[in-house]
Amino acid sequence: MPLRSDWSSATCPIAHAADALADPWILLILRELFSGHARFDALRTATGIAESVLARRLRLMTEQRLVERADGEGYRLTDQGIATLPVLHAYARFSRVVDPDGPWGLTVTCRRCGDEVVSADWCATCARPIDIETTVWRRRSMGGSFALAERAALR
Numbered sequence: 001m002p003l004r005s006d007w008s009s010a011t012c013p014i015a016h017a018a019d020a021l022a023d024p025w026i027l028l029i030l031r032e033l034f035s036g037h038a039r040f041d042a043l044r045t046a047t048g049i050a051e052s053v054l055a056r057r058l059r060l061m062t063e064q065r066l067v068e069r070a071d072g073e074g075y076r077l078t079d080q081g082i083a084t085l086p087v088l089h090a091y092a093r094f095s096r097v098v099d100p101d102g103p104w105g106l107t108v109t110c111r112r113c114g115d116e117v118v119s120a121d122w123c124a125t126c127a128r129p130i131d132i133e134t135t136v137w138r139r140r141s142m143g144g145s146f147a148l149a150e151r152a153a154l155r
């Protein structure tokens with residue numbers, strides 16, 4: 001018996017995306033790939049995930065074309081994986097909306113102007129979209145800020 005419903009052929013785009021992305025471990029693995037952790041052991045350490053669970057999720061993410069294996073270098077985000085960036089930003093935004101004073105350790109800023117970004121994919125100051133090239137994350141757990149374009153595990 002499958003663990004959950006299969007929405008991979010859903011015509012609702014939210015249900016279709018949920019089929020690929022609505023798994024907490026997959027979201028955290030994506031966060032770490034954007035942060036530059038590409039190797040299996042680095043992903044395991046950064047997320048605290050069990051080895052078997054990580055292996056299963058990476059296999060699933062490869063089948064869904066979110067990541068691809070890079071021989072000797074671990075895993076890399078594909079174009080489809082990179083397209084999940086606004087999804088991660090929407091999760092971060094949701095946490096800030098429901099608990100504005102929470103202990104949030106990740107901040108999204110615009111690389112062009114340096115202002116904090118509150119939308120999932122738009123810098124209000126620049127009045128332009130933000131994407132992998134123009135996003136800077138400040139992660140307390142990683143000791144500071146970094147431009148995703150310079151750090152992310154990309155193909």
Ligand SMILES: [Zn+2]
Nearest residue numbers: 110113123126
């Ligand atoms: Zn900006």
